Amino acid sequence: MTAARRPAGSDTTASPQDAPDVPRGSSRRRGAALLRAIYLATLEELAETSFEELSFEKIGARAGTGKATLYRRWSTTAELVLAALSDPATGFPQPVAPDSGSLRDDLASVLTALADSLQEPRGRALRPLITQRPRHPELFDEFLRVLVAPHQRLLLGILRAAADRGEAEPDAVTQRIASVGPRLVIMESMQHDSVPPSEVAAIVDEVLLPLTAAHARRPRAAQRPSTA
DSSP states (O other), X not given: OOOOOOOTTSOOSOOGGGSOSSOTXXXXXXXXXXXXXXXXXXXXXXXXXXXXXXXXXXXXXXXXXXXXXXXXXXXXXXXXXXXXXXXXXXXOOOOOOOXXXXXXXXXXXXXXXXXXXXXXXXXXXXXXXXXXXTTOHHXXXXXXXXXXXXXXXXXXXXXXXXXXXXXXXXXXXXXXXXXXXXXXXXXXXXXXXXXXXXXXXXXIIIIIHHHHHHTTOOOOOOOOOOOO
16 A cells, blocks of 8 residues: 655654554543644644754654644644644633723733733744744744734723723824734743733833823924014
8 A cells, every 4th residue: 555645844754654643651532632632732842842843743742642643634733833823722812801990900911911821831832933934924924813913902992991081192092002012022021031020010111101191292383483
């Protein structure tokens, strides 16, 4: 019988027939339990290594299954990463909107939750994807879709509610300003590996609050010197 041809761009360590489907000593899981284990293993492996080092063999070993199981469902590790990030159980759920009645408290709540999620395997797994934009734009687009865009929409609503209360300038309710906080938190996480509460507070107090309060303040037109 002719061996199945491996799709281009797939894991290159070995073919599915080279190893048994389930590693020795592993318990066999099926259905949703197995799928969740594979997704979690994918994100954990990616968080600890890099996208270039990611392989079906390593993911299968971590998930307690054989790599042939992965080959039957996904052609490449990139496809598997996309599936893991898109899954509601292992990826990023929609951020929860706070309703404290205070712009500062709402901003701090959203950005603190974001900072905490970036410390989890799913959050750390996103860091290698940011560098993959030239080779795998679909992975970078997924990073924007699952993490940046939902927080941007949520913060836009928070700014709009604050403007309605008179707590923020109406002209500050823009997509660009709503994206500032998440981008700063993500960059801080990449640079220093974590974002402590003090840094979140500084982003809110030193950047976002002054920005939303001053954005619509247009400079007064220069007055001509009096000729009197």
